[in-house]
Amino acid sequence: MSDNAARRLSRMFYRISIAIEAGKDHLSDLDGAIGDADHGITMSLGFMAVNAELAKLNLDNTLPSEVFAVAASAFLDAVGASTGPLYASAFRRAAQALKKDECLSPADQAAIVEAMTTGIKERGKGQRGDKTMLDAWVPATEAAVNARARAAGGPEMWNSILEAAEAGANSTRSMVAARGRAARLGERSLGHMDPGAASAVIILRAMKDTFDEGEREKSGPR
């Protein structure tokens, strides 16, 4: 197999970085409405640092769990902020989950989403309904767990994950923020999508595209 698991993950981070970069201004605008307008810049900085650090790895003898571990510390060191600890904890949890099985099967992919959500929840001590990124991550995880339970294939699973995340992010428009800087705005946070939830959807879409592509290569004509 020319395309090993670590390489796929490295490409996944690369895609995330491009997608975040493309959505940078939009994310910052969302943040300007209810926060300090830097969410797009911070996320883009973090994923650029992840890419630069992954570029230094020899991916031919790197385990997927190591890719996530490297991503965790690169992201944290580059940004700090609130997204730093949250996504660093997410990646660290994903690394731990992958140590049990490094082959990146659809079940592993579901485990990644689940572990990332756990990491974010633990670090931010938040929950669904707080108008944060968890409003996208928690439904995405539920979709992943359900898909795994009914032994759905990769593409089907990722469709349901993304659908759930998008619906979750949209639902933040009608929420009043309970955490983060937006919390202090009270009702004025109503009507705006949470930028953290919006970037979570971008990340999940890039993950979906990466894993779907792997699926197409496997089943496509030779």
Add this chain to the structure above:
Amino acid sequence: MTVKTLSARKNGTARAGAEAGTEPIPLRYGDDPYVWACWLYYEDHMTQGDIAEIMGISRATVNSYLADARARGIVNISLEPSRLSSLSIAQELKRHFGLHDCLVVPSDDNTRPLIDRLGGAAAQALAKLLKSGDTLAVAWGRTVLAIAEQASVPGLQDVTVVQATGGTAANFAYTPELCASVMAGAVNARLVNITAPAVVSTAEIRDMLLREPLIESQFDALGKANKALFGISSLRPNSTIHTSGFFESVSLQQYLARNAVGVVAGRFIDGQGKPVAGPLDDRIIGISLDMLKAINLRIAVAGGFDKVPAILAALRGGYVNVLITDAATGRGILNADGVTELDQKLSQRPKIDHRAALPSNFRTHIKKFLNDPNDVVEEMLDGVVKAHAGYIRPIKGSHRALVARTGPRPGKVGLVIGGGTGHEPCFLGYVGKGLADAVAVGNIFSSPPPGTIFQCANAASGGQGVLFVYGNYAGDVMNFDMAAEMAAEHNIEVRTVVTTDDIASSPIEDKEGRRGVAGNFFMFKTAGAACDRGLSLDACEAATRKANARTFTMGVALEPCSMPQTRRQNFEIGPDDIEIGMGIHGERGVIRDKMMSADEIADRVMDRIFSEMKAAPGDRVAVLVNSFGATPLMELYILFRRVEQRLSAKDIKIEANWVGHYCTSLDMVGASISVLHLDNELTELLHHPCDTAVLRIG
């Protein structure tokens, strides 16, 4: 659009009436003024002023015709494909390897040898990158000489060029001495040669030579380099490294056997960019890889397909942050590192920009003193470290973690403060004797990461524990908590006081949820004094908590601030609106109101403060009237005047006051008022001497 066309016609007729000579639209353009304007501009190369004259319309209308013509697709501007693809490759290289900058020479132009073309491109880049006062370390090689020969950067002052390696007697045209001296001539620089051989016979001779005062001083000059220019050599049989005879071939084989793939500034590296040990290591006189990595701007110029593994290794090792190469090599490097999206991207058609043209006097960006917006924090810190060298120094070379020169000492509780940048002089201006011992610096409006904060805790620790004091923001709390966990693992006891002085940010029932703003000033002062007096960690924490509980701040913004990266305002505020309850990050306030007089604003703030501060007649307070960045002292004094009136009317005495820029929010227009309700202990701590860049008492 319709409006514009109509007014243009009106203009046209008006002027046609006035000047009988104005032509109607010539037949061949049909009835389309857009096509006519475009033809005159793009085909006849006329200026917009001349076109206005001929068409009998205003210059602004010509300008909007040209812009509309692009939006409507009448004119398509296309980049020549090979140039477009080299731009895309440069952008991907920059992104993928986190480079500072990247320049890619198009591959189609085969009229000149690659080395000449790279040399020419690098010479042009050098004109942009090299600045007065720089010290440039110059390595040797064919490419480097090609750059030096084509470079010409006039008008620079106080530039030094240092030869990066020792010299050689070898019989080739691009020796280290020659490369450095041609470059020095091209940029009008002082030249420092390394007057020792690049490779000597034994390690003892090398050590002896390095101890010679003359050579020592030359190495000192090399150590001051802030920019470096070098080629990257492969270890293929026909490479410069082999053919020059610079290194003995026996030794070369040994490096090859240990998986060396390239040479950077005379040092061997493997595929991951790690140094490869070998027989020459102790016999080389020249810049080391660690020295190279410490240089701020590291410009590598290299191309050719055989060099792909060597360049990739140099990039992975972090030796390069400006890469100049050609399109084929650039694409090769990306493909070798598994980047394939680029090829799909290059085959896509460029998008057409349909945005409507804006009038030329419409401002979309705020003017700022900037170089590269991405470097704004680093460059500011560079300036801060130099400007306040008497007070602070970097911990382990990092400007993100700064420690007081006279601060930490055994037996004293260490005080660590910190937060995002954009609030200057917060937080780094409050580091020094009698105040904070160390400060952790984040990105703009973003908490520093835990590693940086831990370094500060470590540097501030005097064995009696460390106190963290910072504003209450979710990001700061997470990062400082992680740092406290790291400190605990290193047996440093950490206590934390999260400041919550902004009374507008949450109702009083949720006091703990409030954010920390300019009133931080009083908490830092109290904590610094308590620590400096040698109080226990418990006592320091208790005093700081008391100051926090008795400090009340409220801010008002008149205009938003703008981020350096976007140079755009980060929220909108109506022409007659103000934001009451503004924080220090440009977050929206809690209430939006109509603009009112200074006294009315001060009263709104003081009324809120009095509703929470239970001060009796005769009590004493400290007052801070703080600018958010763009509000001048003149207006701050007007506010202070009213604050003083309100306090004295209640017979509350101002024990001490500060008026000025103490905790800003970039260029926001606005101000905050903080009042600290003093008691005896806090008064004593307030007057305790301190000496920092922005606050000196006693």
